[in-house]
Amino acid sequence: MADIAETPLAKPAGLTTDSAKHHAGDREGRNVFLLACACAALAYGIAWIFPDYARLAFGIGALVSVLPFARTALGKARRGSPFSIETLVTIAVIGALPINAGAEAVVVVALFSLGELLEGFAAARARSGLTALAELLPSTAIIERDGARVEVPVATLGVGMTILVAGGDRIPADGTIIDGRSEMNEAAITGESRPVAKGIGDPVFAGSINGDGNLRISVTKDATNSIVARIGKLVEDAQESTSPTARFIDNFSAYYTPAAILIAALVALLPPLLAGGDWAVWLYRALTVLLIACPCALVLSTPAAIATGIATAARNGILIKSGAALEALAHIRIAAFDKTGTITMGHPVVTDVVGDVLSLAAALETGLAHPVARAIVAEAAKRGIDVPAASDVSIRQGEGVEGMVGTLRVELLSPRATAALEGAKAASIRELEKDGKTVAVLVVDSTIRGFIACRDEPRDDAGPAIRALAALGIRTLMLSGDNQRTASSVAEPLGMEAFGELMPADKLERINQLKAEQPILMVGDGVNDAPALATATLGLAMGGGTDVAIETADVGLLKDRLTGIPDAIRLARKARRTILVNIVIAIGLKLVFLVLAVFGITNLWTAILADTGATILVTINALLLFWTFQASPTAVQSALRRA
Numbered sequence: 001m002a003d004i005a006e007t008p009l010a011k012p013a014g015l016t017t018d019s020a021k022h023h024a025g026d027r028e029g030r031n032v033f034l035l036a037c038a039c040a041a042l043a044y045g046i047a048w049i050f051p052d053y054a055r056l057a058f059g060i061g062a063l064v065s066v067l068p069f070a071r072t073a074l075g076k077a078r079r080g081s082p083f084s085i086e087t088l089v090t091i092a093v094i095g096a097l098p099i100n101a102g103a104e105a106v107v108v109v110a111l112f113s114l115g116e117l118l119e120g121f122a123a124a125r126a127r128s129g130l131t132a133l134a135e136l137l138p139s140t141a142i143i144e145r146d147g148a149r150v151e152v153p154v155a156t157l158g159v160g161m162t163i164l165v166a167g168g169d170r171i172p173a174d175g176t177i178i179d180g181r182s183e184m185n186e187a188a189i190t191g192e193s194r195p196v197a198k199g200i201g202d203p204v205f206a207g208s209i210n211g212d213g214n215l216r217i218s219v220t221k222d223a224t225n226s227i228v229a230r231i232g233k234l235v236e237d238a239q240e241s242t243s244p245t246a247r248f249i250d251n252f253s254a255y256y257t258p259a260a261i262l263i264a265a266l267v268a269l270l271p272p273l274l275a276g277g278d279w280a281v282w283l284y285r286a287l288t289v290l291l292i293a294c295p296c297a298l299v300l301s302t303p304a305a306i307a308t309g310i311a312t313a314a315r316n317g318i319l320i321k322s323g324a325a326l327e328a329l330a331h332i333r334i335a336a337f338d339k340t341g342t343i344t345m346g347h348p349v350v351t352d353v354v355g356d357v358l359s360l361a362a363a364l365e366t367g368l369a370h371p372v373a374r375a376i377v378a379e380a381a382k383r384g385i386d387v388p389a390a391s392d393v394s395i396r397q398g399e400g401v402e403g404m405v406g407t408l409r410v411e412l413l414s415p416r417a418t419a420a421l422e423g424a425k426a427a428s429i430r431e432l433e434k435d436g437k438t439v440a441v442l443v444v445d446s447t448i449r450g451f452i453a454c455r456d457e458p459r460d461d462a463g464p465a466i467r468a469l470a471a472l473g474i475r476t477l478m479l480s481g482d483n484q485r486t487a488s489s490v491a492e493p494l495g496m497e498a499f500g501e502l503m504p505a506d507k508l509e510r511i512n513q514l515k516a517e518q519p520i521l522m523v524g525d526g527v528n529d530a531p532a533l534a535t536a537t538l539g540l541a542m543g544g545g546t547d548v549a550i551e552t553a554d555v556g557l558l559k560d561r562l563t564g565i566p567d568a569i570r571l572a573r574k575a576r577r578t579i580l581v582n583i584v585i586a587i588g589l590k591l592v593f594l595v596l597a598v599f600g601i602t603n604l605w606t607a608i609l610a611d612t613g614a615t616i617l618v619t620i621n622a623l624l625l626f627w628t629f630q631a632s633p634t635a636v637q638s639a640l641r642r643a
């Protein structure tokens with residue numbers, strides 16, 4: 001760990017401090033445990049050799065070993081939580097002395113500190129899904145200075161510096177390749193281990209593994225802003241965020257613990273006062289009740305599952321931004337998708353040109369970002385057509401473009417927006433649209449000159465993803481600005497409903513309508529559909545490790561693969577089941593032992609074992625999520641499986 005201390009910025013800052021914190025906690029927990037064991041051993045030894053001093057030895061042993069917990073209890077009480085488990089243990093140990101239960105008290109403290117130690121270890125495990133990610137980052141980079149190669153700490157790298165990465169090494173910083181080509185394993189960021197080919201001009205990300213090529217890279221982000229560092233920070237914040245269930249349980253514990261103390265007091269007082277019970281017997285039972293009453297398993301039940309769920313998701317390339325988003329994801333009943341770039345590739349290709357329209361159309365579309373515009377400009381270039389310059393070009397939102405080419409007034413519009421479109425032309429356009437093509441009609445000085453059709457193919461993974469969502473009982477639908485016929489012919493073969501001809505405001509209205517019925521997830525590329533993502537119950541941005549997937553939306557997919565959506569929902573549902581099971585374990589075990597304690601069947605040892613046991617059980621149950629979750633196979637994997 002020494003190298004972290006020397007170059008604190010070399011690794012994602014949050015992760016470093018977090019693991020450092022846990023290590024300090026581990027060490028302290030271990031010391032407290034060793035002290036408790038030593039006290040117990042000494043007390044039992046003295047009691048065995050000098051039976052007359054047994055009571056004194058156990059009493060002193062118990063008091064000394066409980067001291068660290070008493071101190072913690074005091075600290076917590078000062079910070080406003082007087083009913084901590086440490087308080088309960090301290091009261092129980094002190095209370096045990098007058099009733100001659102010191103021998104048990106020393107063992108209780110030893111068991112309790114062992115439990116704390118194990119629990120700290122398990123909790124760290126649950127959170128550390130991503131520390132592995134931090135360890136992937138090299139702490140130094142090679143730069144060229146005055147013609148010589150110099151090794152410098154990654155923290156000192158700045159934007160614009162040039163670094164050299166040899167074949168097989170890890171990339172130390174986000175940047176752009178300026179020389180060389182190679183294959184990149186980006187599993188650290190996207191969870192996808194299939195290598196990606198990269199050449200000059202392509203972006204590379206810190207933490208990925210360089211293939212065979214030697215690369216010269218221009219740094220584009222300093223260490224703290226690299227994608228991997230920001231993912232680490234987001235995941236950590238998400239793990240610490242509360243969810244509705246966690247909040248409910250916190251509120252519940254605020255009443256539960258004082259109530260438990262009250263019950264313990266009644267157990268100690270009422271039977272002796274009202275029924276002439278033995279004071280020592282009932283005080284002992286009350287102390288047992290007190291230990292059993294500790295709510296720590298319950299308090300941990302939800303956060304442990306959420307932290308594990310979020311870490312598991314991150315390992316599979318799914319970035320879930322908060323505990324609340326994880327819980328909401330489990331309740332989603334409808335998934336709505338944007339069409340272009342989400343269900344389709346986002347790169348339409350011209351398929352039909354009717355009439356001499358390409359050069360005028362390309363004139364209007366030159367420089368526009370709309371996928372249809374790019375398709376038309378690319379087609380004109382491919383055919384070597386001269387494209388004249390256009391002036392006064394303006395976009396007609398959701399309809400097309402218009403402008404002047406020379407002295408001609410030219411419009412390029414969707415059929416729906418085109419006036420006086422009828423007869424044979426209208427019929428052949430309808431046919432093209434039924435093939436899933438988008439048609440743009442060229443109008444010159446109010447006369448229809450002809451039209452261009454282009455087609456945007458569905459992504460390979462759209463079919464598997466939609467089928468997987470249907471299998472989860474989720475209604476899928478596509479929202480599109482395109483013609484209804486075009487939208488339907490893309491969506492229906494995939495098994496989705498299609499809503500076409502939606503202007504941006506219509507999309508929001510439709511989402512609001514659907515949201516009123518059932519929780520809805522909106523899936524988009526995050527670029528021009530941010531309002532839709534924000535309007536839905538939950539927004540999910542595709543984006544494959546880009547800033548967009550990381551910054552926008554409640555959930556981001558780092559792997560640009562639609563099957564990540566059913567994976568995310570499956571994981572969220574599993575996490576919710578884990579939470580429920582944890583709550584049942586935590587409350588169930590306590591109830592059983594509470595009854596046993598009142599009837600005097602358990603003792604202080606089993607009480608503390610039950611408490612620590614429940615805490616460890618909940619944590620292990622949460623970790624099962626991490627160990628057992630399987631993301632859906634990649635296209636390559638399923639092809640291999642079929643073969």
Ligand SMILES: Nc1ncnc2c1ncn2[C@@H]1O[C@H](COP(=O)(O)OP(=O)(O)OP(=O)(O)O)[C@@H](O)[C@H]1O
Binds near residue numbers: 372438480
């Ligand atoms: N630059 C353009 N050139 C030609 N047609 C266009 C242009 N811009 C918009 N259109 C037409 O208007 C329709 C709606 O456009 P809009 O941008 O609102 O939706 P979209 O983003 O293409 O569709 P989706 O919602 O499916 O992604 C398009 O389907 C197309 O027919």
Ligand SMILES: [Zn+2]
Binds near residue numbers: 297
């Ligand atoms: Zn406890």
